[in-house]
Amino acid sequence: MKTVKVLGLMSGTSLDGLDLAYCHIWKTPTGWDFDLKETLSIPYSTTLKEKLKNAIFLPAEELLQFHNSYGTWLGKQSKEFIDAHNLEVDFIGSHGHTTHHQPQKGFTFQIGSGQHLANESGTKVICDFRTNDVALGGQGAPLVPIGDRLFFGQYDFCLNLGGISNISFEREGERFAYDIGLANMILNHITQKTNLDYDKDGAIARTGSVNQQMLETLNHLEFYKLPFPKSIGFEWFVEKVIPIVDATQDSMKNLLHTCIHHICDQISTQVELQKNKTNNTLFVTGGGALNGFLMETLQEKLTDKTRVIQPSKTLVEFKEALVFALMAALRQEVANNCLRSVTGAKRDSSGGVIFFPA
Structure with missing residues (x-):
């Protein structure tokens, strides 16, 4: 070719x-x-x-x-x-x-x-x-795992942190992937209540503390108990998540801090479930990878058994666009891309x- x-x-x-x-x-x-x-x-x-x-x-x-x-x-x-x-x-x-x-x-x-x-x-x-x-x-969905396999197969796990978090990995010659749950979608929903597009580098979230009741409510959402393959969309967020956030009376910094812990709880749980060796690498892209507090919290929850790897800022931001270019190239060749x-x-x-x- x-x-x-x-x-x-x-x-x-x-x-x-x-x-x-x-x-x-x-x-x-x-x-x-x-x-x-x-x-x-x-x-x-x-x-x-x-x-x-x-x-x-x-x-x-x-x-x-x-x-x-x-x-x-x-x-x-x-x-x-x-x-x-x-x-x-x-x-x-x-x-x-x-x-x-x-x-x-x-x-x-x-x-x-x-x-x-x-x-x-x-x-x-x-x-x-x-x-x-x-x-x-x-x-x-998710579709990005074809790119994970063909472009980034040297890593044990590939994690994308867009509006939604999703993960992919190889097991016995097959690629598996699914939506884990929330990522930037919930963080941006909170900041946009005060006309702030997003919390740059997690600076506001870093100053907050955990709202334990909200964290437990989010962590017990039914979706997290479902087996994969599974995926979510904006409908799920509107129906299941926004009511929890909007009903919680707390400061923006505490809401953001709590949500980052929730996001990282769910990711670390899935990595722990899926890993099949002691030392692992987790390749992270998507806008959430630019949130310093989120990345630090994630590494803490994963411990030193799984190393978080962030590529260049360009690849972090444009990996998904790159993968849809790849999917088009595969479609042009009538090669499998799903x-x-x-x-x-x-x-x-x-x-x-x-x-x-x-």
């Missing part, structure tokens, strides 16, 4: 913004490799962030209109990025933005129309990576729909 030049697009549940990663990807005799050439993160305006956050409540007609207009917006950002850096792009791999995720009911939906994106950018687009897996009985061992689907599959600019 020749080197393919792919622009990966990612918008996550933490609603930080749109991540763009221009990558060169190629197959080697032993696996796959990449070169992350150019990156850009475009913060969402307050209006767009609120619209994305509340898209789950839109009537069908308005949701489909937003699906198309957001696809056009993605195409505009892509074209400006390509033109600004004079990039040669074979195709765009776009995750879109998840508005609805209920695999137990047989559906998942990522807005950002591939046809509108392709038309606006003038570039071939591969997107909608989750639907086929759900149609095969899978969770349609793993049944991860999602619980009937079989491995090559997910993604291809759109050509009109």
